[in-house]
Amino acid sequence: MTAPENWRKSSYSGAGDGNSCVEIADSSTHTAVRDTKAPAHGTLTFPTATFSTFIQALKDTPRR
Template identity: 45%
Template sequence: MTTPVNWQKSSFSGGGVGNDCVELASTGTHIHLRESDTPAEELHTTPTTLAHLLRTLKARPH
């Protein structure tokens, strides 16, 4: 699997310079997610699977 080069910080992570944010990157048909404080540990998924997860989480009552 290709290693991502361009990581994007989540807009919900705030504007600080600390290492407490979620980062995303894409390579071909895969989405890569990681926490900035442990960048060597990555989660890999597809856009379809990630979209399904996000829809499910949004649909849950708070």
């Protein structure tokens, strides 16, 4: 995956603490994740289907 240019913050990033979050970027085959506070420190990259399964599992997990 080449360096993504379409980074976006989580919708949970609110005012005041908006830099304590993660950003994601999509390509046709992969999803990249990085720390908003330190974007130059590294990126995790996952196949899109794997990342989608992970996100769906988070949504399906009951909140405490």
